[in-house]
Structure formats: structure tokens, C-alpha cells
Amino acid sequence: MSRSLKKGPYVHPKLLKKIAARKPGEGAPIKTWARASTITPEMVGFTFAVHNGGDFISVRVVENMVGHKLGEFSPTRKFVRHGGKAQKG
Numbered sequence: 001m002s003r004s005l006k007k008g009p010y011v012h013p014k015l016l017k018k019i020a021a022r023k024p025g026e027g028a029p030i031k032t033w034a035r036a037s038t039i040t041p042e043m044v045g046f047t048f049a050v051h052n053g054g055d056f057i058s059v060r061v062v063e064n065m066v067g068h069k070l071g072e073f074s075p076t077r078k079f080v081r082h083g084g085k086a087q088k089g
Contacts, residue, residue: 009038032050039066039069053076
């Protein structure tokens, strides 16, 4: 279920401050733990380092990502592989 149109998209306030203080494409990626933040048009061109529980995944925001959440582009699970010993040999 999506968020109410009356409330608008959720973006962490501290993340908005960091975006306002920079220009797109300059400096190091913006580190964030705010995976639930919605990507807005102001974020296009920025690179974010999104935490996935273990480390930070670099995410460069493009126009097609607007409306999605930051956490969608930073997977939290690592797929090893199926098969075990039979597949190795």
C-alpha cells in the first residue's frame, strides 16, 4: 500500500539537508541509513551510499528511479548458489 497523497512522499529530513548543501555529481557519495526514503526529482544526479545492514552500496540516482525507495537498490541478502558439492565438481 502506498503512502497518502495528502502526506506526500517520505524523505528523511537530514537527507534533504545533505542534498540542499551539495550540487549533483560533486564530492563523495552521501552516506545514509534511510532506506525508507522515497527518491524525489531533486535527488537525480546524486550518488548515495545506502547501508544494507553490513556495508554501504553505492547508488547513482537517475530519472527512472524517481518514486522508488532508496533501499530497493541496495540488496540486503547475498545469494551464494544452489547445488552444494555437486555443482562445484
